[in-house]
Amino acid sequence: xxxxxxxxxARAQVSPATVSRVxxxxxPVAASTRERVLRAVDELDxxxxxxxxxxxxxxxxxxxxxxxxxxxxxxGIMAGAxxxxxxxxxxxxxxxxxxxxxxxxxxxxxxxxYLTLLQRQRAAAVVLTGGAVENTAHAxxxxxxxxxxxxxxxxxxxxxxxxxxxxxxxxxxxxxNRGGGQQLTEHLIxxxxxRMGYIAGPEERTTTRHRLEGxxxxxxAHGVPDNPDWTVHGRYDRRAGYEATLxxxxxxxxxxxxxAANDTVALGACAAVRDSGLRxxxxxxxxxxxxxxxxxxxxxxxxxxxxxxxxxxxxxxxxAMGREEAPPGxxxxxxxxxxxxxxxxxxxxx
Amino acid sequence: xxxxxxxxxARAQVSPATVSRVxxxxxPVAASTRERVLRAVDELDxxxxxxxxxxxxxxxxxxxxxxxxxxxxxxGIMAGAxxxxxxxxxxxxxxxxxxxxxxxxxxxxxxxxYLTLLQRQRAAAVVLTGGAVENTAHAxxxxxxxxxxxxxxxxxxxxxxxxxxxxxxxxxxxxxNRGGGQQLTEHLIxxxxxRMGYIAGPEERTTTRHRLEGxxxxxxAHGVPDNPDWTVHGRYDRRAGYEATLxxxxxxxxxxxxxAANDTVALGACAAVRDSGLRxxxxxxxxxxxxxxxxxxxxxxxxxxxxxxxxxxxxxxxxAMGREEAPPGxxxxxxxxxxxxxxxxxxxxx
DNA sequence: AGCGTTGCAGCAAGCGCTTTCTATCCAATG
DNA sequence: CATTGGATAGAAAGCGCTTGCTGCAACGCT
Numbered sequence: 001x002x003x004x005x006x007x008x009x010a011r012a013q014v015s016p017a018t019v020s021r022v023x024x025x026x027x028p029v030a031a032s033t034r035e036r037v038l039r040a041v042d043e044l045d046x047x048x049x050x051x052x053x054x055x056x057x058x059x060x061x062x063x064x065x066x067x068x069x070x071x072x073x074x075x076g077i078m079a080g081a082x083x084x085x086x087x088x089x090x091x092x093x094x095x096x097x098x099x100x101x102x103x104x105x106x107x108x109x110x111x112x113x114y115l116t117l118l119q120r121q122r123a124a125a126v127v128l129t130g131g132a133v134e135n136t137a138h139a140x141x142x143x144x145x146x147x148x149x150x151x152x153x154x155x156x157x158x159x160x161x162x163x164x165x166x167x168x169x170x171x172x173x174x175x176x177n178r179g180g181g182q183q184l185t186e187h188l189i190x191x192x193x194x195r196m197g198y199i200a201g202p203e204e205r206t207t208t209r210h211r212l213e214g215x216x217x218x219x220x221a222h223g224v225p226d227n228p229d230w231t232v233h234g235r236y237d238r239r240a241g242y243e244a245t246l247x248x249x250x251x252x253x254x255x256x257x258x259x260a261a262n263d264t265v266a267l268g269a270c271a272a273v274r275d276s277g278l279r280x281x282x283x284x285x286x287x288x289x290x291x292x293x294x295x296x297x298x299x300x301x302x303x304x305x306x307x308x309x310x311x312x313x314x315x316x317x318x319x320a321m322g323r324e325e326a327p328p329g330x331x332x333x334x335x336x337x338x339x340x341x342x343x344x345x346x347x348x349x350x
Numbered sequence: 351x352x353x354x355x356x357x358x359x360a361r362a363q364v365s366p367a368t369v370s371r372v373x374x375x376x377x378p379v380a381a382s383t384r385e386r387v388l389r390a391v392d393e394l395d396x397x398x399x400x401x402x403x404x405x406x407x408x409x410x411x412x413x414x415x416x417x418x419x420x421x422x423x424x425x426g427i428m429a430g431a432x433x434x435x436x437x438x439x440x441x442x443x444x445x446x447x448x449x450x451x452x453x454x455x456x457x458x459x460x461x462x463x464y465l466t467l468l469q470r471q472r473a474a475a476v477v478l479t480g481g482a483v484e485n486t487a488h489a490x491x492x493x494x495x496x497x498x499x500x501x502x503x504x505x506x507x508x509x510x511x512x513x514x515x516x517x518x519x520x521x522x523x524x525x526x527n528r529g530g531g532q533q534l535t536e537h538l539i540x541x542x543x544x545r546m547g548y549i550a551g552p553e554e555r556t557t558t559r560h561r562l563e564g565x566x567x568x569x570x571a572h573g574v575p576d577n578p579d580w581t582v583h584g585r586y587d588r589r590a591g592y593e594a595t596l597x598x599x600x601x602x603x604x605x606x607x608x609x610a611a612n613d614t615v616a617l618g619a620c621a622a623v624r625d626s627g628l629r630x631x632x633x634x635x636x637x638x639x640x641x642x643x644x645x646x647x648x649x650x651x652x653x654x655x656x657x658x659x660x661x662x663x664x665x666x667x668x669x670a671m672g673r674e675e676a677p678p679g680x681x682x683x684x685x686x687x688x689x690x691x692x693x694x695x696x697x698x699x700x
Numbered sequence: 701a702g703c704g705t706t707g708c709a710g711c712a713a714g715c716g717c718t719t720t721c722t723a724t725c726c727a728a729t730g
Numbered sequence: 731c732a733t734t735g736g737a738t739a740g741a742a743a744g745c746g747c748t749t750g751c752t753g754c755a756a757c758g759c760t
Contacts, residue, residue: 002502021749048470050470055399073423121401264643377738407745
């Protein structure tokens with residue numbers, strides 16, 4: 001029924017071993033023989049049996065990519081970049097690898113399950129993107145799992161996520177969320193803002209915490225008062241941004257700026273500001289984070305911090321494939337770039 | 351080194367066969383034995399070897415999802431929905447399946463390669479999303495490949511893509527792009543527009559063609575003149591929308607509306623209109639297609655056609671898993687819903 | 701001419717799991 | 731009490747491929 005290596009071998013009048021070697025190209029085979037084999041493969045329309053070959057060779061060509069939300073361009077862009085580098089069709093890499101994009105929904109539990117699934121498949125590499133959940137038990141469990149994967153020969157790369165415990169020997173490409181948050185708030189302070197609302201992401205997430213820390217560091221550094229009421233937590237989506245902004249404005253109608261945890265949230269914030277009858281940036285300035293493609297099209301265009309998502313993803317992909325050396329110490333910090341646009345301006349009564 | 355089934359068997363003092371049966375749960379095993387096995391699995395921290403089991407059972411738990419652009423929320427949303435239904439952690443399905451999201455970049459060639467890769471992995475199912483390339487040779491090749499996959503037991507589902515040749519026995523969930531395009535243009539005609547620019551997607555794509563056909567059908571039905579100069583093709587991204595709009599406005603400064611192939615393109619179009627010193631919708635109305643999440647946050651909010659992306663994806667996922675019956679005839683047409691918002695209005699000199 | 705090399709191809713032993721067929725035990729039945 | 735049958739568990743034969751090792755020419759060297 002299905003064509004096997006043996007069929008090809010028979011047709012090309014060689015042994016299965018030879019066919020295998022032609023296909024894997026890592027053993028000398030005479031040109032004439034190779035050609036005969038290739039022809040047979042073609043004529044028989046033979047397709048290698050992945051599982052069988054993975055079993056025999058004890059390695060597979062699957063690469064896992066864990067993302068929090070595949071529908072979010074933040075992750076989509078990174079995933080796309082990673083995939084383009086790990087090979088597969090169109091990639092520059094030689095071997096054809098299959099990227100398995102896993103949607104964890106930000107749940108540590110699912111992350112763990114996916115990691116097990118990937119371990120089961122004997123994945124060649126795993127790239128974890130986005131912030132991690134800050135919960136000792138989970139963090140521990142994930143670290144343990146990563147260690148096991150690494151032991152089994154799976155390469156681990158973290159992209160846009162803080163370094164894992166050292167003994168995990170995972171390479172980490174970390175975003176400087178703290179620094180970015182600080183830049184944003186300093187920009188606002190520089191414009192004269194003193195009463196700023198902050199819409200943070202979900203609690204217990206490294207990204208959320210770091211960005212918020214950056215914000216507070218900026219406030220502290222410039223002696224700008226902070227107020228617990230000025231911070232609200234919510235999910236990383238526009239809806240949360242919209243509601244949080246309304247809440248913030250209710251708590252303190254004198255706010256002159258709203259700092260959103262990311263661009264998507266900022267978009268919702270903008271809508272809420274407008275729906276409250278206020279103008280951006282005349283009445284309220286709004287800033288985001290990430291500089292997703294749509295941010296420049298917001299009206300007014302969003303002031304934000306650009307993260308080189310595609311570059312980071314591509315680099316992570318190359319490292320995962322062993323085509324680029326890991327950064328010294330296994331850790332690289334990637335800085336964002338402040339993009340000042342129309343959504344920020346001096347407060348009215350400065 | 352790595353724990354195998356045999357190790358577990360030894361530890362539980364049963365045969366490997368029994369362990370396998372416990373793990374697969376499709377054969378009577380005495381409760382006491384089962385428990386002993388489970389304990390051993392736990393103690394040894396055993397993880398099944400996917401490839402080995404796939405080889406022996408001649409089936410795998412991989413499901414392929416082909417998308418044109420993973421960074422585009424249009425596909426991200428569908429992919430997420432599909433994945434949530436095909437199982438994997440968090441899904442409601444029983445078996446744990448791994449979703450393989452493949453980024454074809456809209457290239458038929460890569461699509462083919464990915465299909466082969468999936469065939470090699472003996473994927474349990476494959477879901478193809480988005481429009482297809484309209485090129486006889488490629489369409490033929492894809493159909494042939496799909497047929498082979500189907501023969502090998504892989505379930506094929508098309509989501510948001512026109513039906514494949516009947517003998518492929520693929521289930522198709524098709525978006526009514528034609529109807530949506532027509533509604534949009536009729537809405538504009540109803541407002542009094544007579545000179546409308548159209549920014550089409552890349553040529554040779556079913557989605558592009560269908561939406562354009564809808565537009566033209568509306569024009570024809572209402573006796574509104576068409577003009578070849580009023581149609582420009584471009585990629586499905588904001589940049590293309592921006593440039594196409596500039597071009598359109600250059601060709602005919604009298605245009606009172608711009609119809610974009612999708613929301614992303616529409617965003618670029620809006621930017622171009624504004625940068626040209628024109629107001630939306632007072633001077634120029636703009637419409638998109640898809641109703642992606644950010645469209646409501648455009649300023650003014652975008653008039654568009656909402657496609658139930660998540661629902662369609664979820665349904666495709668369930669069908670792929672055999673948890674929902676295929677629609678009669680294997681084809682279902684999914685209609686979009688016109689969302690009239692602020693980006694459209696009556697033309698000034700109507 | 702004799703012998704060590706070198707270059708290619710084949711043999712065969714698995715890789716770790718599933719599954720058919722068979723064996724065993726024990727309760728129920730005639 | 732012998733017989734039958736249901737319920738479990740085990741033995742073993744692969745699934746299709748990779749790869750270490752062996753075999754065998756043809757080659758170059760002294």
